[in-house]
Amino acid sequence: xxxxxxxxxxxxxxxxxxxxxxxxxxxxxxxxxxxxxxxxxxxxxxxxxxxxxxxxxxxxxxxxxxxxxxxxxxxxxxxxxxxxxxxxxxxxxxxxxxxxxxxxxxxxxxxxxxxxxxxxxxxxxxxxxxxxxxxxxxxxxxxxxxxxxxxxxxxxxxxxxxxxxxxxxxxxxxxxxxxxxxxxxxxxxxxxxxxxxxxxxxxxxxxxxxxxxxxxxxxxxxxxxxxxxxxxxxxxxxxxxxxxxxxxxxxxxxxxxxxxxxxxxxxxxxxxxxxxxxx
Amino acid sequence: xxxxxxxxxxxxxxxxxxxxxxxxxxxxxxxxxxxxxxxxxxxxxxxxxxxxxxxxxxxxxxxxxxxxxxxxxxxxxxxxxxxxxxxxxxxxxxxxxxxxxxxxxxxxxxxxxxxxxxxxxxxxxxxxxxxxxxxxxxxxxxxxxxxxxxxxxxxxxxxxxxxxxxxxxxxxxxxxxxxxxxxxx
Numbered sequence: 087x088x089x090x091x092x093x094x095x096x097x098x099x100x101x102x103x104x105x106x107x108x109x110x111x112x113x114x115x116x117x118x119x120x121x122x123x124x125x126x127x128x129x130x131x132x133x134x135x136x137x138x139x140x141x142x143x144x145x146x147x148x149x150x151x152x153x154x155x156x157x158x159x160x161x162x163x164x165x166x167x168x169x170x171x172x173x174x175x176x177x178x179x180x181x182x183x184x185x186x187x188x189x190x191x192x193x194x195x196x197x198x199x200x201x202x203x204x205x206x207x208x209x210x211x212x213x214x215x216x217x218x219x220x221x222x223x224x225x226x227x228x229x230x231x232x233x234x235x236x237x238x239x240x241x242x243x244x245x246x247x248x249x250x251x252x253x254x255x256x257x258x259x260x261x262x263x264x265x266x267x268x269x270x271x272x273x274x275x276x277x278x279x280x281x282x283x284x285x286x287x288x289x290x291x292x293x294x295x296x297x298x299x300x301x302x303x304x305x306x307x308x309x310x311x312x313x314x315x316x317x318x319x320x321x322x323x324x325x326x327x328x329x330x331x332x333x334x335x336x337x338x339x340x341x342x343x344x345x346x347x348x349x350x351x352x353x354x355x356x357x358x359x360x361x362x363x364x365x
Numbered sequence: 366x367x368x369x370x371x372x373x374x375x376x377x378x379x380x381x382x383x384x385x386x387x388x389x390x391x392x393x394x395x396x397x398x399x400x401x402x403x404x405x406x407x408x409x410x411x412x413x414x415x416x417x418x419x420x421x422x423x424x425x426x427x428x429x430x431x432x433x434x435x436x437x438x439x440x441x442x443x444x445x446x447x448x449x450x451x452x453x454x455x456x457x458x459x460x461x462x463x464x465x466x467x468x469x470x471x472x473x474x475x476x477x478x479x480x481x482x483x484x485x486x487x488x489x490x491x492x493x494x495x496x497x498x499x500x501x502x503x504x505x506x507x508x509x510x511x512x513x514x515x516x517x518x519x520x521x522x523x524x525x526x527x528x529x530x531x532x533x534x535x536x537x538x539x540x541x542x543x544x545x546x547x548x549x550x
Contacts (some may be wrong), residue, residue, distance in 0.1 A: 088478075113455040115447040115475040120459070154458040166488075276484075312444075312458045315428040322429070344441045344456050346427040 089125070091297075093132045094118055100136050102117045104143075107150050108295060111321035120153045126147050127152070151221045155316060158192040160233075161199045161244035162311070163343045166360050168253055174208055174338060174361055178306055180214075184213045187305045189294055189329075190313030191217035192289075194228025199248075200309070201283050206249055209284075216301050217294035223348075225289050231279030235270055241277065294325060299332040306334055312342035319348065333364040366367045367509070367549055368483035369395055369432075369448075373469035373499065375453045375491030376521025377400035379414075382489065386437060393550045397421070398439045400472040402444060402465050402491065412439060421447075428456040429450050440467035446476040463495035473499025482507030483533035487542060489513045491523025501531035511535045511542060 094117070098109045109117060125135060138168045139146045178184045188197050189333050190324065197217045204210040219225050227233075233241075245264065252258035264270060269278045292300050294313070308329050326347055329339050339362040341347070347355060347362060355362040374382060378401060389397070403411060415437075418425045425441040432438070432452045440446035445457040445467050462468035469488075473496060476484055486503035488496045490513055506512045510533040515521035517538050527533060539544065 095417050112446070113449060113457075115449050115478065116457045117458075119447075119457075119474070120473065140548060147534055154445075155457065157458045312456075315456045315458070342428075342456075342458075344425065344427045346429060346446055349454060 089118060089122055089132055094121060097132065097136055097139070100140055101146065104140055105146055105150075106296060107146075109153070111295075111318045113318055116316060117153070117166075122157070124136065124149055124152050124328055129181060135221065151223055154221060156192045156221060156224050158195045158312075159238070159244070160195045160241040161248045164244050164247035166311075166340065166343060167199060167203060167244075167248040169360055170340070171207070172205055172254065172331060173359070174307070174340075175203070177336070179207075179209065181306070182212060184209065184263070184307070184317040185303055185305045185334075186213060186215055186307045186309070187299075187301070187332075188215070188287075189292075189308060189310040191219050191228060191289070192221075193224045193230060194235070194289070195233070195325040196309060196311060197228065197287050197289075198231060198267075198279050198283050201286065202245075202249060205267075205282075208264065209219050211227045214303075217287050217289050218294070218300065219289075220291070220293055222291050225291060228287075229283040229284065229289050231268075231309075235275050235277040237275075240276065248271070269318055294328075296320065304332050304334050304337070306331060306337045307340065308337070309340045311340065313343065314344065315345060322333070322347075323351045328352075330354050330364060335364060338363045366483065367395060367485055369398065369476065369480050370485045370487065370546065370549075371398040371400070371448075371473060371503075372487045373473060373488065373491070373496040373523070374489035375465075375469075375493060375495070375520070375523055376427070377490035377492075378513075383415060384539055385543055385546065386415060386421065386423070389419070389421055389546060390550050391420040392435070393421060393546075394434045395549060396432050396434055397414040398440070398446070398448065398472060398476060399437060400440045400467050400469045400496075402467075402469075402493075402495070403442060403463055404521065411442070415439065418467070422440060426454045426456075428454060430454050440472060442467075445471045447471065448479045450479055453461045465493070465527050466493050469496035470499040474502050477502040477506040477508060480493060480506075484508035485511065485545075487511045487513070488524050488527045490518035490520050492520045493522060495528035496523055497530040500527045500533065504531045509534050511537055511545065513542065 423437040447455040449455045514525035
């Protein structure tokens, strides 16, 4: 099944006219692919889908949840977490408070990755953790902090690379037990974050495109990893501006390792490896 | 007349790809997209390994990077790579397709949509059927479809699945694939 640009436009306009959601500035090819998948999964034509979305609010919400991508991992790309551990977080060590915003946090694995790292560095107590997503279903999972274990077996490898090992010094090995942060239940096949972690973050629904910053504070670190790749260049620029306005003067932005900041907005940030500092 | 080449491969394709890249001349003036499955733990060092013998620069694109002729673009590990309209890439972390991320099908779908009949799609040795539907889409869009001769492949599942999914234009040995590409330069 292949949908035409006109059909995509019809869908986007319909959604925009009946809801707060606006997909106008999404990357065309990947959005089209997501929409085709929704049609196949629901066994519907685009005409039927548009009609149902127009009439049924609950169905519209479900379609929006299915179209947006919600994959995330514990310590995805260990390299970036090593950079946080050795290069970024030490800059904030002497502050009395550190504010961190996970924008587009999905099911929360990166929120917990960050908190584990902060705790190992003795900085968790002074951290305020804010996490937002458009999709309330994934936020519910995030709040629970419970994940499939074997399906995500890489999580332990990533944990070792970031928390136990020191890439700059092989003799520096910290034998931190997993049970300090999560319980592995092999019969139920779950990995469940400890209350020490789950009780702390403030998870809130937020529409990155429309709402801007919904918290009454600025941030030291904003993580927005592999979220903006679904937006076109114009919308990316708008969000980079929003982040810039909401970072403290020495704050920084962390993107996915294959994300880039292009155009004039890049001049507002100073890039250091994988990290973008506010200028 | 062709505007881009896209190559998909999996198990057993690394040496073939290396050989193809080694034989492309410096003035090759089309972009080449590579979508190769790799072992989960071989996430880095792939570009360096492929670069050793290639006259063309090999890069893993970032999201929204411009596509330029004469460059070889390798789909980054753990991302899907889309070829977008407007001559740019878009990356995605959506679920694996055919147990693969990057998925060859997804890259081929988007390239076929974008380049239509100006695309050459090539499927090499590989151990699953990812890429078969992608190559069919290239064919439907009017592009040229090629598979590596299964007789020559270390693992023939991928080319045979592609041949079952669509009537491919050429079943070629590595050397003939190379000759085809060189004739475009």
